[in-house]
Amino acid sequence: MTERFDVVIVGGGHNGLVAAAELAKAGKAVVVLEAKSQIGGACTTREFADGFNVSAAAHLVYQLQPHVEKRLSPKPRYAARALDTVVLGGDGQRVRYGSTSIAGVDDADRGAYARYAKRMRRFSRVLWRWLNRVPPRLLSGRGTDTRQLLRMALELRLLGKSEMREFLRLIGGNIYDHVDEQFSNELLKGGLCLDAVLGTHAGPRSPNTIVAALHRLGGAGGTYALPAGGMGSVAAGLMMTARAEGADIRTDSPVRSIRVDNGRVVGVETADGARIDSYVVLSSVDPKQTVRSLVGERHFETGFLRRIGHLRAAGNAAKLHLALDGLPDSEGPGHEELGQRLLIAPGPDAVERAFNPAKYGRCSEAPVMEILIPSIHDETAAPAGQHVLSAVAQYAPYELEGGWDDESKRQFFETCLDTLEVYLPGIRARILEGELLTPVDLANEFRMSGGHWHHGELALDQFLFTRPVPGAAQYRAPLDGLYFCGAGSHPGGGVSGAPGYNAARALLNREADR
Amino acid sequence: MSASQVAQGRLVTPFYSRQRELDTLNRWHEWKGYTVADAFYCAELEYFAIRNATAVFDLTPMTKYRIRGVDATAYLDRLMTRDMYGLAVGRVAYAVWCNDAGQVLDDGTVFRLGEHDYRLCSQERHFDWLCASAAGFDVEVVHETAEIAALAVQGPTSFSTLERMGLGDVRSLKPFDLMSVDYAGTPIVVSRTGFTGDLGYEVWLPPILAEAFWDDLFTAGAPVGIRAIGGDALELARIEAGYLVAGVDFLPADEIVRPGRGRSPLELGLEWLVDFGKPHFNGRRALAEEWRTGPRRRFVRLDVDGNKPARDAYIYARPGGGKQVGFVTSAAWSPVCKRSIALGTVDARYGKPGDTLWVEIYYNQEMRWRRKMARASVVEGPFWDPPRRRTTPPVPY
Numbered sequence: 089m090t091e092r093f094d095v096v097i098v099g100g101g102h103n104g105l106v107a108a109a110e111l112a113k114a115g116k117a118v119v120v121l122e123a124k125s126q127i128g129g130a131c132t133t134r135e136f137a138d139g140f141n142v143s144a145a146a147h148l149v150y151q152l153q154p155h156v157e158k159r160l161s162p163k164p165r166y167a168a169r170a171l172d173t174v175v176l177g178g179d180g181q182r183v184r185y186g187s188t189s190i191a192g193v194d195d196a197d198r199g200a201y202a203r204y205a206k207r208m209r210r211f212s213r214v215l216w217r218w219l220n221r222v223p224p225r226l227l228s229g230r231g232t233d234t235r236q237l238l239r240m241a242l243e244l245r246l247l248g249k250s251e252m253r254e255f256l257r258l259i260g261g262n263i264y265d266h267v268d269e270q271f272s273n274e275l276l277k278g279g280l281c282l283d284a285v286l287g288t289h290a291g292p293r294s295p296n297t298i299v300a301a302l303h304r305l306g307g308a309g310g311t312y313a314l315p316a317g318g319m320g321s322v323a324a325g326l327m328m329t330a331r332a333e334g335a336d337i338r339t340d341s342p343v344r345s346i347r348v349d350n351g352r353v354v355g356v357e358t359a360d361g362a363r364i365d366s367y368v369v370l371s372s373v374d375p376k377q378t379v380r381s382l383v384g385e386r387h388f389e390t391g392f393l394r395r396i397g398h399l400r401a402a403g404n405a406a407k408l409h410l411a412l413d414g415l416p417d418s419e420g421p422g423h424e425e426l427g428q429r430l431l432i433a434p435g436p437d438a439v440e441r442a443f444n445p446a447k448y449g450r451c452s453e454a455p456v457m458e459i460l461i462p463s464i465h466d467e468t469a470a471p472a473g474q475h476v477l478s479a480v481a482q483y484a485p486y487e488l489e490g491g492w493d494d495e496s497k498r499q500f501f502e503t504c505l506d507t508l509e510v511y512l513p514g515i516r517a518r519i520l521e522g523e524l525l526t527p528v529d530l531a532n533e534f535r536m537s538g539g540h541w542h543h544g545e546l547a548l549d550q551f552l553f554t555r556p557v558p559g560a561a562q563y564r565a566p567l568d569g570l571y572f573c574g575a576g577s578h579p580g581g582g583v584s585g586a587p588g589y590n591a592a593r594a595l596l597n598r599e600a601d602r
Numbered sequence: 603m604s605a606s607q608v609a610q611g612r613l614v615t616p617f618y619s620r621q622r623e624l625d626t627l628n629r630w631h632e633w634k635g636y637t638v639a640d641a642f643y644c645a646e647l648e649y650f651a652i653r654n655a656t657a658v659f660d661l662t663p664m665t666k667y668r669i670r671g672v673d674a675t676a677y678l679d680r681l682m683t684r685d686m687y688g689l690a691v692g693r694v695a696y697a698v699w700c701n702d703a704g705q706v707l708d709d710g711t712v713f714r715l716g717e718h719d720y721r722l723c724s725q726e727r728h729f730d731w732l733c734a735s736a737a738g739f740d741v742e743v744v745h746e747t748a749e750i751a752a753l754a755v756q757g758p759t760s761f762s763t764l765e766r767m768g769l770g771d772v773r774s775l776k777p778f779d780l781m782s783v784d785y786a787g788t789p790i791v792v793s794r795t796g797f798t799g800d801l802g803y804e805v806w807l808p809p810i811l812a813e814a815f816w817d818d819l820f821t822a823g824a825p826v827g828i829r830a831i832g833g834d835a836l837e838l839a840r841i842e843a844g845y846l847v848a849g850v851d852f853l854p855a856d857e858i859v860r861p862g863r864g865r866s867p868l869e870l871g872l873e874w875l876v877d878f879g880k881p882h883f884n885g886r887r888a889l890a891e892e893w894r895t896g897p898r899r900r901f902v903r904l905d906v907d908g909n910k911p912a913r914d915a916y917i918y919a920r921p922g923g924g925k926q927v928g929f930v931t932s933a934a935w936s937p938v939c940k941r942s943i944a945l946g947t948v949d950a951r952y953g954k955p956g957d958t959l960w961v962e963i964y965y966n967q968e969m970r971w972r973r974k975m976a977r978a979s980v981v982e983g984p985f986w987d988p989p990r991r992r993t994t995p996p997v998p999y
């Protein structure tokens with residue numbers, strides 16, 4: 089007998105779970121089908137060496153939307169909150185900044201930082217108001233869409249005339265010029281540049297990097313939190329919440345295809361051949377795979393397929409995990425500092441130079457990194473006295489010239505270790521075990537096209553009304569019954585819960601309209 | 603510019619040498635990169651060959667794609683607005699295809715050559731669109747315009763011409779049938795199709811056979827008045843037949859810059875080519891919505907009073923003018939109907955068959971422009987549609 093649900097959600101990443109909770113709460117019979125044996129997708133914790141646990145992709149919480157977090161039960165526990173960012177210099181220099189504080193720079197930069205941070209927070213708040221709603225359709229001629237657009241314009245206008253102008257001036261711009269206009273300290277500029285380009289195929293001089301920085305601030309001001317038990321515990325909390333609302337959540341249930349009959353979605357078929365019927369399928373799998381592999385191109389129109397084909401979704405971020413038998417030498421940063429969010433971004437040019445080879449399918453020779461040692465705050469991460477290092481290393485292009493193999497992977501791994509050794513002297517001697525996940529590994533492990541952080545590049549041409557592509561930006565795909573609900577849809581990736589939440593609203597609003 | 607660039611600047615068709623010999627006017631134009639004739643000796647006389655004898659038109663430059671593969675039928679069914687599963691092997695179908703917004707990209711004819719083997723002929727080039735549409739289907743799309751020489755053999759004596767040539771069982775071909783026949787030991791394709799609205803055939807063959815075929819054809823057709831014709835004569839015949847031309851009566855949607863300048867099949871009088879019974883095809887969602895709300899425009903065939911061709915004329919609802927409701931896209935004095943005829947587009951509210959509209963015609967009379975409001979009645983169907991177009995077997999001469 090085939091089962092029937094009101095809604096099938098493909099993929100139990102955090103967005104699938106958020107959508108499940110919302111829809112179940114609204115009274116829908118919901119099932120979530122996750123391919124892996126663990127829930128959470130790229131928001132997960134796993135053991136990578138005996139006794140060493142790490143957040144295998146995402147490792148920090150900073151974008152989780154308050155309205156999503158509020159609904160969580162139990163609430164996530166954090167091993168550390170409001171981590172500062174410490175930009176490491178090769179010569180022992182440091183700049184340390186938080187959302188309002190800064191140290192290690194001169195007075196001019198200190199004053200400039202206060203103004204910069206305040207403005208970016210303010211702009212991010214406006215942006216995230218838009219990001220937390222289903223985007224309006226452009227030129228639809230419908231009153232609700234027009235009202236929404238007017239509301240967006242009003243929110244912008246409420247910034248005041250000169251700030252609104254500044255917002256519009258900056259929104260498409262590049263972070264390099266923006267920080268260069270305001271600061272003199274190289275490490276500070278480097279750190280702010282890296283913040284803007286993490287997870288994208290962009291260097292600081294690329295357009296759209298300011299909007300990416302505003303996106304990253306998550307509307308709240310970019311405070312970094314380290315969940316106890318790693319990111320997997322956030323996913324576990326989401327799962328419990330969704331289950332408590334009545335959602336059926338199944339792991340080890342890869343979906344082979346989303347079934348279409350007579351021009352509309354009618355359910356899914358799992359890898360073991362079982363069929364589940366449903367007239368609504370939400371896919372948190374990235375749009376390319378959803379369209380091409382799960383539904384099949386023939387069920388879509390040619391123009392839409394072209395746009396999906398042009399969707400840029402090749403990742404550049406690799407993930408480095410090290411099991412350490414202790415912290416690196418004391419000549420480097422101290423214990424307290426090591427517990428912060430560490431960046432290797434020696435200057436804006438250094439970040440740009442790291443990006444250059446990636447344009448041509450090669451890895452950075454001097455990679456830039458975001459590093460955490462979660463075990464300093466969280467004893468579940470490593471055996472007593474030992475430590476875990478988790479780092480995002482850029483740039484390692486998904487489409488590496490010649491392709492990724494053991495040798496190219498080993499090379500980049502070594503490059504990363506050499507780089508680390510410069511900024512954290514003595515670290516090499518501490519390594520018990522290590523792993524590098526290239527974008528190809530991430531693509532395979534987390535089933536995300538291109539291993540891309542956002543399931544699709546975060547840039548203005550793939551943003552708001554046009555994310556993932558025009559014609560599907562309101563979560564509804566141009567196929568009756570199919571919705572997108574993952575990072576590939578508005579407003580993009582990061583552990584925010586916003587795509588899942590908005591997608592659920594889009595579905596519920598549509599049903600209410602009928 | 604090097605010599606080779608000049609030489610390649612304009613292609614000639616495999617029939618060029620023969621047409622050159624017949625040509626007396628030296629009036630040629632460019633058609634999709636090829637040199638073709640406006641007329642060879644007199645467009646009017648050439649036109650009468652279509653209606654009274656056998657006219658031979660070189661349609662090699664017509665865009666031709668070969669579509670092959672086990673999914674070819676499914677592919678075409680998704681591409682075209684009409685049902686393609688109903689097209690039997692050995693049959694030809696007129697079809698239109700649309701973009702996602704339900705706007706027509708082009709119209710053309712689909713030849714089902716085999717179980718998984720089709721040829722698509724169209725006015726415009728669409729290779730990119732056809733390839734993009736192939737994603738997810740097991741099909742191969744090949745651009746074969748240059749690999750297939752093609753002649754239209756049209757007119758009341760065209761059947762006799764081909765039969766005298768001894769070309770297979772042409773007699774049994776019904777309209778929109780095609781068959782493979784043997785010519786000089788090589789299989790070539792003959793279809794009972796054309797763009798003249800008359801009895802006629804089209805012949806599709808390898809370029810290497812082109813000149814020999816032309817010679818044999820003209821020998822066989824000599825007793826029944828065979829003539830080579832140029833584009834001018836064909837243009838007149840196609841207006842009489844009420845056929846649309848991309849770029850003239852509508853603009854291909856992919857060439858349009860301004861919003862609202864495209865046309866849906868419903869606006870072109872082609873709703874009979876849109877099968878809403880099919881669950882999915884390119885443009886379906888938009889067309890279903892348009893069907894619900896009603897198209898904005900209407901394609902009309904006009905029978906215009908007087909003898910002045912209503913070229914490019916504005917169309918009005920009232921004789922006094924006032925609000926302009928549409929415009930003429932093609933117009934001619936029809937020798938065979940002895941009427942002034944026109945094709946045009948009007949606002950959907952106007953122009954139902956039988957309605958009267960008014961066209962504003964300007965004509966030059968010895969250096970003096972004259973303006974005339976002519977009554978135009980909207981007619982249903984083609985202006986010229988003789989029974990011989992359908993009679994099978996055709997009457998021999």
Ligand SMILES: Cc1cc2nc3c(=O)[nH]c(=O)nc-3n(C[C@H](O)[C@H](O)[C@H](O)COP(=O)(O)OP(=O)(O)OC[C@H]3O[C@@H](n4cnc5c(N)ncnc54)[C@H](O)[C@@H]3O)c2cc1C
Nearest residue numbers: 099101102103123129130146147148343574575581582583
């Ligand atoms: C290296 C890296 C570091 C990152 N760091 C951070 C960070 O520090 N902080 C942050 O907030 N964000 C970070 N991100 C981004 C963040 O991880 C993602 O944007 C987010 O997790 C995406 O969530 P999702 O639910 O939309 O999709 P995913 O987490 O990708 O979930 C999709 C789910 O679908 C499942 N699936 C796929 N195909 C099928 C199928 N056929 N059948 C069933 N299930 C299927 C997958 O297994 C997966 O569980 C990082 C990303 C990367 C790649």
